[in-house]
Amino acid sequence: MKRLAFRRWCMGVVVAATLSGCASLPPQQSYNRDATPPIKTIVVLPAQPYQVDVLMMNHPGASIGGLVGGIVVATDMANKRGKLQAAFASAQFDPGVYFKQSLTQRMGERGYTLIWPAALVDGPNAKTQRGSFGLRKQYASTTQADAQLDLNMDFVGYAAAGAGDNAPYRPTLKVAARLVSRDGKQNYFTDVVAYNNVQNQAKVITLEPEPRRFAYADFDELEAAGLDTVEGIKLAIDRTSDALVQQL
Amino acid sequence: MKPGARVALLACVVAALPACGHQVYRAAAPDIQSGCVGGLAELASHPLTYLAPKEKARTRRLEFAEVAACVTLDGAAMPVALYRLDGLQGQTEIDIRVSLSEGGTFAASAELLDAGFHPVKHHPFTAFVRRSNEYSLSVFIDRARPGAPAYLLLRPDPTQVGKDDRTITSQSTALYGPGGASIYFGKEVTRLRPLLAAGQLQVVPYPAQRAGFEANGNARE
Numbered sequence: 001m002k003r004l005a006f007r008r009w010c011m012g013v014v015v016a017a018t019l020s021g022c023a024s025l026p027p028q029q030s031y032n033r034d035a036t037p038p039i040k041t042i043v044v045l046p047a048q049p050y051q052v053d054v055l056m057m058n059h060p061g062a063s064i065g066g067l068v069g070g071i072v073v074a075t076d077m078a079n080k081r082g083k084l085q086a087a088f089a090s091a092q093f094d095p096g097v098y099f100k101q102s103l104t105q106r107m108g109e110r111g112y113t114l115i116w117p118a119a120l121v122d123g124p125n126a127k128t129q130r131g132s133f134g135l136r137k138q139y140a141s142t143t144q145a146d147a148q149l150d151l152n153m154d155f156v157g158y159a160a161a162g163a164g165d166n167a168p169y170r171p172t173l174k175v176a177a178r179l180v181s182r183d184g185k186q187n188y189f190t191d192v193v194a195y196n197n198v199q200n201q202a203k204v205i206t207l208e209p210e211p212r213r214f215a216y217a218d219f220d221e222l223e224a225a226g227l228d229t230v231e232g233i234k235l236a237i238d239r240t241s242d243a244l245v246q247q248l
Numbered sequence: 249m250k251p252g253a254r255v256a257l258l259a260c261v262v263a264a265l266p267a268c269g270h271q272v273y274r275a276a277a278p279d280i281q282s283g284c285v286g287g288l289a290e291l292a293s294h295p296l297t298y299l300a301p302k303e304k305a306r307t308r309r310l311e312f313a314e315v316a317a318c319v320t321l322d323g324a325a326m327p328v329a330l331y332r333l334d335g336l337q338g339q340t341e342i343d344i345r346v347s348l349s350e351g352g353t354f355a356a357s358a359e360l361l362d363a364g365f366h367p368v369k370h371h372p373f374t375a376f377v378r379r380s381n382e383y384s385l386s387v388f389i390d391r392a393r394p395g396a397p398a399y400l401l402l403r404p405d406p407t408q409v410g411k412d413d414r415t416i417t418s419q420s421t422a423l424y425g426p427g428g429a430s431i432y433f434g435k436e437v438t439r440l441r442p443l444l445a446a447g448q449l450q451v452v453p454y455p456a457q458r459a460g461f462e463a464n465g466n467a468r469e
Binding site for chain 2: 166
């Protein structure tokens, strides 16, 4: 009986964690233009490696429970993830590269010049210490620019609220951003933007997906949409860039 | 408890859960039919103060109608909330939040005014940031500067009142059966929240200080 109660408690914790979006947020910091030295050039720091992903909340496999249920969910998601990654690769689409273009253009319109690293993401041997949402725990100083921008794509891909027809797959993007001083000591701005906040993550800047465009009833439909799925991610990235730039 | 009774009890609990999300809330409409004054200088202002030790920010949440008074501006009677900033010192971040609700969301605009009630800076509702179940706006002031803002004026943004906020979100349901079995369902839910000249509001000033790089969660509520 005790084991049953413990199991229920565990399941409750899992469900609660899923509903709340799991990870704790990095401490939010609004940008105070009047109290910040003038910024024209910003060096962008290498991000954490990312991969195109697929997420289904409330996966039916979770109802099986235990190790078997976990394997069912993981196998199905890996299969779907592989298909989406293959589709993006055949379209020669890299969301990180597109994000770079999108943000550079919009920041430029706002009067900022972004200086990007040669490699957008950390190499496999990087020892960067990262905290919640992949942002760095500490920063070195730079002489390259007036400030430094730490970006992390926490999720990029497609996500659905459930398995039924009333839970379509939609483009989904979650990006954490932090602007720090050139000496790496001052936190000028920190926030998280979620496009299609399917995890109901509280406190993040939330952007609504298009009600009808790029909404696919199931994964077969998503797969059949081909290049259209890339356009959905591009839209999510552009809207997220807009939201970030508006904060600076 | 017999397994059958337990299942029945759990079914009742599950059935009751959706009702929790449907508590009827209706934004209280501010009174603009009586007692309108002719200018901001005639209004009673509310002093804005920092949180006391152990005071929670959410205790400052209230209906706009509770702090609003009627004033006639440019020939039109409108509800406004006027906050006095003389209790704040130095650099301060004023955190303004309005709650998203099917019963009405306050489409607020915020304006900093000088001591003569002249506008210093205006933030329309579109400057508010949408955050899951609320909109927020950070307004920075420096009371140590000469000519610093003396008042904060909140009023409905006429360009947004009457519109709707549309949110697409997910809803999860879990059914528990005998032997610890459980089934999970998820669906997408679209919520429409009307933007009104009324609704819940929270205004909290904090001494401005930069957040650290790492902390266990967000220290601010």
